[in-house]
Amino acid sequence: MRGGTPIRLTVNEKAYDATVEPRRLLADVLRDDCGLTGTKLGCEQGVCGACTVLVDGEGVRSCLMLAVQCAGRDIRTIEGLAADGRLHRFQEAISAEHGLQCGFCTAGFVMLVVGALDQDPTIAEDPERLDALLSSNLCRCTGYEGIRRAVLRAYGRDRTHSEEAAGDR
Incomplete structure (x- = not known):
């Protein structure tokens, strides 16, 4: 990808390497690059909250956060809540x-x-x-x-x- 920025995201304790345009949203990278489709996109304006994920333990609207802002941070999606096959x-x-x-x-x-x-x-x-x-x-x-x-x-x-x-x- 021309003009892309290489980043490493840690999502649900797994590392994902990607080259992304600096303007790409975390929600899109989670769904498209990481294959984690549990995060939904509703309004894409930060109003509905369907895209909420945890970044360093805090709920954030992933439709408002750039993926490059999350490099080196701990991201947790709905797919990462269950442990040992048991729901949260x-x-x-x-x-x-x-x-x-x-x-x-x-x-x-x-x-x-x-x-x-x-x-x-x-x-x-x-x-x-x-x-x-x-x-x-x-x-x-x-x-x-x-x-x-x-x-x-x-x-x-x-x-x-x-x-x-x-x-x-």
Whole structure:
């Protein structure tokens, strides 16, 4: 590629070497160059949140971030959450609480919640902070209540002792 910049991305603990135009978005490189299609592109303007991934543990809109900005940083996509064939506790909870319907926004919500609540689990106990977090992503199908229940199931005070004893991530 003429005018491309060679970069190495670390995505889900795997190195990807690519030569990209400096203007290419992280979302496009993840999907097209890395083959990680779990990250969805909705509005492509940073509004809907469907493209949310974790960069150094923080949720970011991959449709607004340039791939070259991510060289040398830790990127985590929905494909990187499951470990040893086992879903992340929030993935299990969102399924159990019927927090998804068409599924288009699901990966973005999962990455948003995991990024925020792994850093600060007290968000789950504060209705205003939880509402603010969830309202930053759009879902046209569920009405958010199932997603809210899933957050409380995975991170809330009411988690069962057996889930905690099992060492859920």
